[in-house]
Amino acid sequence: MMKLRLGLCGVLLMAAAQATDLLTTGESATLLRKMGSAARSLNYSGVYLYQHGADMEAFRVLHLFDAGGEQERREALDGMAREFVRNNDQIYCYVPDHKPFALDRKIANKFFPGLIPDQASDVLASYSFKRGEMERVAGYDCQSILLDPRDKLRLPHRLCVEPSSGLMLKSVTFNPDDHDVVEQFAFTEIDIGGQIDKRQLKPTLASKTLPPDPAISNSRAPAVAPLPQTATAQPPATLPPPPFVAVNLPSGFRMVREMQTTMPGRAGPVQQYLYSDGLASVSVFLELASTNPVSLPLKQGRFSFYSRQVDGWRITAVGEVPARTVQLFVMGFEPR
């Protein structure tokens, strides 16, 4: 009997330890705003690890916010040398022996620790926020927050936020079934609020061709600047308007970009739609089918795939979401 009581106490203690505190919508929205603001308007410098599948890379980031706005240099410490230099809305990528190229502002705004989307409502609609235990990351105490999907069409995220500043120190996306990490960002060292020497923000990989003078750039500059490889690709053939209409797509996702892109091995352009729920994203590709029906791997790393051919077109979806989600996206495109 005593053993039974002790066992029951143990179970209750474990349950209490794992219990999480559900945040209200208002609290969640406030937290998102605070995290977004911290990533944008704080000075910080540090090193973080980016883990995806079996690969891991380290980046050093220096971020300065002053009267001139936001400046940042982000440097890859592993593998091929790369630098990402930001001056407000303009972000340039530097790689050795290449001309620097501009990145889409919408893309670069999602660099860690600024992973929070502009539209907080997107995230709030699809995820519930639960307060977890206090953790310790890079020498700072931080509050664990679980972003629990409201359905099975997306993956859960666990964030760790430094309470006083609101800066995200860690972000983990994991598989809800086996709790395996799908993707993870985590600072290993960070200094929050310190002085940043502006000389450290200049690119060290700058080659002969330099980006335009930041002083004459402004936020009205074109938001989209393609990668050089895309720009030097063969002139695209014309793609007829895809005879499809998107119906009954997974809830919580909305289209954030629509473009025609060129892809290696393709004679003509491919129509690409990017959908996002604020955290997870799915691309849907529409192209003229040139071969018989094909099969793709259902899963590769953290990406899920699904493809089908309809009326001479191939519809393919890829995203960091469960396999069922990409399947629903593909099936959601129906002939007009």
Next chain:
Amino acid sequence: MMDGEWADEDIDRLIAAIDEDESCESCWREFHLISDALNRRPIMSDDFMARFHEQFAAEPTVIAPRALRHRRLQVVGKRWVAISMAASVVLVGATAFYVNRSAAVTAPSVGAQIAVNQAPMRPAEVDVNPYLVAHQDVIGNPGLVHRAVILTEAEAEQPVVH
């Protein structure tokens, strides 16, 4: 006896003796387990499989990437490596059993075992890299941009397939 060369009455006597001696029975089980593992035969003991699954489920989830796991393995003593290898043999044996049973293959290849372990992958008839690159180009991430640059460069040199 295990090679089938004993008479039935001799086998009965031995089994009766084993039944009466607990240590002998334990020895008998271990002997068969090792034999099954080495010969990649199915693990016949339900009790063993139950205990194996129980211990496997109780293992902590390792979230570190495989590269780190490999580094950890290098510092672990040979004794544990040997144990791991033995466990692998048992697992391969069990896998081989299920492949045999379901696919009626008498001698499954290593490839077949790997295929079982990697289910539910389908054969890739289409290169998914162009989709991945195009997707990563627009979702943004320093690491991903790096990959997109490299992949796009490498594949841009390939002839376009019409």
